[in-house]
Amino acid sequence: MVKFSRILLLLIADVICINFAYILSFLIRFNFEVSSTVFWAYFSTYANNILTLTVVYIIVFWLLGLYRSLWRYAGTEEIVRIVITSAAAAAASIVYLEFTQQMFPRTIYVYSFILDILLIGGVRLGYRIIRELRAPGAVKSLFFGVLKSEARGSFTKVMIVGAGDAGAAIIKDIKRHPDLGKRVVVAVDDAPDKLNQNIVGVKIAGNHMAIKQLARRYGVDEIIIAIPSAKRKAIQEIVNECNKTRCKMKILPAISDLINETVSISKLRDVDIEDLLGRDPVQVNLREISGYVEGKIVLVTGGGGSIGSELCRQIAKFKPRKLIALDIYENTVFELSNEIRNTYPDLEFEVVIASVRSRQRIREVFLKYKPHVVFHAAAHKHVPLMESNPKDAVINNIIGTKNMIDLSDEYAVENFVMISTDKAVNPTNVMGATKRVAEMILQEKSVHSRTSFSAVRFGNVLGSNGSVIPIFRKQIERGGPVTVTHEEITRYFMTIPEAVQLVIQAGAMATGGEIFILDMGDPVRIMDLAENIIRLSGYVPHVDIEIKVTGLRPGEKLYEELLLDEEGIERTAHNKIFVAHPLPPSQGLGEFLEQEHISTEENITGIISMRDDEVKDWLQELVPNYSRNQ
Known part of the structure; x- marks a missing residue:
């Protein structure tokens, strides 16, 4: 019409x-x-x-x-x-x-x-x-841009996806810069009324489902996705169609990243794996978050890690009185310190080098800073490494967490939020079992504490240290093969900023003892993920880069769960955050918690003296649904 x-x-x-x-x-x-x-x-x-x-x-x-x-x-x-x-x-x-x-x-x-x-x-x-x-x-x-002569010789044939304001701006910018050696030969748009029309002299020849056909017909070398206002799901579908060609891909950032910016070629970036998640940006309640963070002293453990450092970046936006990043590893937290101080020069930001394993050292930190809010992100997280080092997993993930929980209660912390994992659900590995014990300790403590204790459980985050995507990229740089443990293995994925925003939002909702579960979207098949990363790197999977199936590693599941069957689930006011009902601790955990007279050092000494299989037996007593044979 x-x-x-x-x-x-x-x-x-x-x-x-x-x-x-x-x-x-x-x-x-x-x-x-x-x-x-x-x-x-x-x-x-x-x-x-x-x-x-x-x-x-x-x-x-x-x-x-x-x-x-x-x-x-x-x-x-x-x-x-x-x-x-x-x-x-x-x-x-x-x-x-x-x-x-x-x-x-x-x-x-x-x-x-x-x-x-x-x-x-x-x-x-x-x-x-x-x-x-x-x-x-x-x-x-308007009148003279096209009069500039095109570069002689070969040029890159470009397809524009999106015949709107952004697409028109990109076409005009390309025509104003013939030195780039590009020529827009065809455009694509899903609006039916634009079909077979011309935009800045370029024919709109079809919708996104015709990308492969049109790329072949027009000899396209490069595809530019110029729809900054599109939802992630729509971008995912477009990128999937583009992946059926051998064309290079570029994309304009989201509209939120282009505020007060002119759309131009310089704003284009490579299509990244995040564009394939099909997830829209997280919306947070700024008033709720500001209410428990603004003007408060906030402590983040594991502050130099992927999640911890992003927590610091996000929290800094909400104007805390003081922000403390605690980590045992000095290099990453040092880099974070420089970044935060450059970005937020008025923020009082301090770095503490310490281990959550040392109760005495953590006590000194609480005594000195008296934090109002604690985000506990310090943990050992790599499944295969923890399978072969169960003692360290227990000492760091259980005893370290217990130290943080006990001292938060003792020093009347207002809010304590622990980062947990989907691997804590029906765990099949040491890492997941230790995180489940940490959740149980937190839930038990919340019953008798004035501190609001909560945990946030989610899956894998894209690009985190040691995650599968950086590994795939390094393997591709070496020419392959890309290794996948099983053809049907699936995982949930989130971007780091998305996960952290939801963690902070969940903390604002906590009243005590909750395990919050983030909506991770649909699980991603790792084989599909590997193939997409290879394509985004400019290669053809199974042709240019081999994908090798190596078999499941010890403790690895084919798929991850976010909820125990018996926990149940309830919606919260936020459409991407759910809450599970607390479970009573096991008898083994009750005995462990009653050992208050035993010092942390004695606990650590006792665990170190155990054999690896004895540590796993002990974990199984604490977490009855921990299955070591899967």
């Missing part, structure tokens, strides 16, 4: 312009002496043929595609098209008049041709000029 309304408006405007051009041509030719007998002799011929001449012009305009351009993006290509169509229409009118043995003065044809170009072109360019007149140098670029 919109398409036909636009064409109808153009037809009406053209009819007016065509006839106004003829009338003005007669007035100019006869020096505006309308009382002249000669004037009326010729003008009567025009009046008698006004309908026929108008129809001839409109037919020629239609046949030469003047109504297939999106006039809101009109540019120099449309001027060239208008010159050609106006010349053709003038020639057709001359042929008609000669055939019917009628005639006008020759200057009438010249004047009307020139006026047609000015009037018809003015209609199409007027809207764009009004929109862009404020931009520096806009008028010049």
